Amino acid sequence: MKHQGLQQIFEENREQLLRYLRAHGAGEAAEDLLQELWIKATATVSGPIAAPRNYLFRAATNLMIDRRRSEAQAQRREIEWSGLADRLPGSAANDPGPERELDGRRRLAVVEAELAKVPPRALSIFRKHRIEGMTQREIAGAMGLSASTIESDLRIVYRLLDELKGRLDEE
Amino acid sequence: MAMTHDSREAALDWLVRTNDPEFDRWDEFTAWLEASPANADAYHALVDSEAELLPLVEALPAPVRPERKPERRRFAMVAGVAFLAAATAVTLAPRMMPVDYSTAPGEVRVVSLGGQDQLVMNGDTKLQLAGWDRRSVRLDQGQLLLRLHNPDGDTIKVTSGDLELVDVGTVFEVSREGRETRVLVSEGAVVADPDGARLQLAAGQRLDTEDGATVLQASQADMSSVGSFQRGQLSYLDEPLDHVVADLRRSTGIDISASDAISARRFTGTLSVAEVKRDPTSLEALLGVSMERTGRGWRLGGKV
Numbered sequence: 001m002k003h004q005g006l007q008q009i010f011e012e013n014r015e016q017l018l019r020y021l022r023a024h025g026a027g028e029a030a031e032d033l034l035q036e037l038w039i040k041a042t043a044t045v046s047g048p049i050a051a052p053r054n055y056l057f058r059a060a061t062n063l064m065i066d067r068r069r070s071e072a073q074a075q076r077r078e079i080e081w082s083g084l085a086d087r088l089p090g091s092a093a094n095d096p097g098p099e100r101e102l103d104g105r106r107r108l109a110v111v112e113a114e115l116a117k118v119p120p121r122a123l124s125i126f127r128k129h130r131i132e133g134m135t136q137r138e139i140a141g142a143m144g145l146s147a148s149t150i151e152s153d154l155r156i157v158y159r160l161l162d163e164l165k166g167r168l169d170e171e
Numbered sequence: 172m173a174m175t176h177d178s179r180e181a182a183l184d185w186l187v188r189t190n191d192p193e194f195d196r197w198d199e200f201t202a203w204l205e206a207s208p209a210n211a212d213a214y215h216a217l218v219d220s221e222a223e224l225l226p227l228v229e230a231l232p233a234p235v236r237p238e239r240k241p242e243r244r245r246f247a248m249v250a251g252v253a254f255l256a257a258a259t260a261v262t263l264a265p266r267m268m269p270v271d272y273s274t275a276p277g278e279v280r281v282v283s284l285g286g287q288d289q290l291v292m293n294g295d296t297k298l299q300l301a302g303w304d305r306r307s308v309r310l311d312q313g314q315l316l317l318r319l320h321n322p323d324g325d326t327i328k329v330t331s332g333d334l335e336l337v338d339v340g341t342v343f344e345v346s347r348e349g350r351e352t353r354v355l356v357s358e359g360a361v362v363a364d365p366d367g368a369r370l371q372l373a374a375g376q377r378l379d380t381e382d383g384a385t386v387l388q389a390s391q392a393d394m395s396s397v398g399s400f401q402r403g404q405l406s407y408l409d410e411p412l413d414h415v416v417a418d419l420r421r422s423t424g425i426d427i428s429a430s431d432a433i434s435a436r437r438f439t440g441t442l443s444v445a446e447v448k449r450d451p452t453s454l455e456a457l458l459g460v461s462m463e464r465t466g467r468g469w470r471l472g473g474k475v
Contacts, residue, residue, distance in 0.1 A: 069219060133192070161225075
């Protein structure tokens with residue numbers, strides 16, 4: 001009974017949610033994913049939701065992010081599997097041992113050096129938004145900045161992280 | 172993967188918008204995604220880059236800037252409270268030996284602070300009580316709930332790392348995990364950093380900070396979650412998954428951890444401690460993540 005309100009919103013937005021999942025590349029699986037979305041959405045809700053439509057689309061977004069990520073990983077595993085070296089015991093792919101940890105520290109150093117080049121205000125806004133979970137509106141209010149300034153600062157950081165990721169993957 | 176320059180530039184704009192919790196232009200976003208499969212590819216490539224690097228950004232210390240602004244309106248009252256606490260400490264503290272308290276994972280312990288005042292410790296928690304009438308609490312690790320109803324009682328001071336909190340007659344909860352501190356206030360008010368930022372946390376507000384942070388920022392809290400660990404329930408509203416996992420570890424005594432890839436994800440809902448204890452794998456469906464066995468414990472999102 002407690003999901004009645006949410007169910008109504010879900011039914012009203014069924015077609016748009018299906019379209020949304022397909023637009024993310026859900027393909028044939030869209031109907032199944034919509035079912036999964038509903039199960040997950042209700043399993044994690046305990047109280048009233050302020051913006052149920054947003055909640056459902058947000059959940060759909062996360063579902064597609066997870067799905068695309070696990071598809072990409074499955075593909076990567078297949079490629080790794082075909083590499084002979086990675087099938088040997090003790091190889092990096094099979095053993096996330098000290099070598100990978102060292103790699104993690106080195107990655108951290110690269111990220112730190114690159115982030116030092118980002119304007120401090122942009123980085124501070126990014127942290128508030130993505131780590132502390134403040135909304136863009138809250139940050140704009142707290143820092144006395146316009147919405148478009150917040151957006152362009154966040155854009156700088158997202159772009160840099162994407163470039164960094166590309167660099168780290170190449171190495 | 173087909174990815175044009177235009178797709179990437181537009182995807183950056185959409186990522187900025189959709190990452191905002193207040194975003195609601197889903198139909199426009201759908202239309203953009205539908206325009207070309209390259210758009211979805213570009214968007215998800217950016218999402219993955221951010222998800223992968225966010226834990227690294229989080230691991231780096233925030234730059235130090237002198238941003239703690241005094242709040243004038245609060246000055247007189249809080250200064251008075253701080254003075255009182257300081258005076259008490261100077262005159263009476265030397266006679267009291269600090270006492271250490273700790274709980275095992277899964278254990279909940281109630282410590283009386285005199286009168287109706289109570290301190291409830293969640294599992295896997297270490298703290299020290301000191302000062303006259305044990306009004307000075309140092310939280311080293313874990314989670315505590317304070318219920319202070321005695322109007323004549325002295326103020327209580329809680330320190331968690333470099334964060335100091337002074338109550339103004341209240342019920343509030345403090346958690347410490349590594350260098351991070353979380354404060355939730357359900358009744359009355361608490362003043363954070365009484366000698367610096369003097370941030371007043373009113374009922375219904377929360378503070379999330381870490382040692383060395385230069386800015387303290389209050390936000391709205393989910394009230395049902397305050398002290399819920401004592402009722403065997405854990406409630407969250409858009410809470411980072413690594414906080415949820417730390418709470419579960421304390422409350423159930425089960426060695427649960429989260430992979431870097433998912434620890435920044437967010438969770439909304441209620442978990443029953445008893446249910447998770449009975450069947451840890453129920454988290455798989457509740458949190459929407461995969462789980463795998465690691466020695467004596469469980470790892471969430473552990474698939475590589």
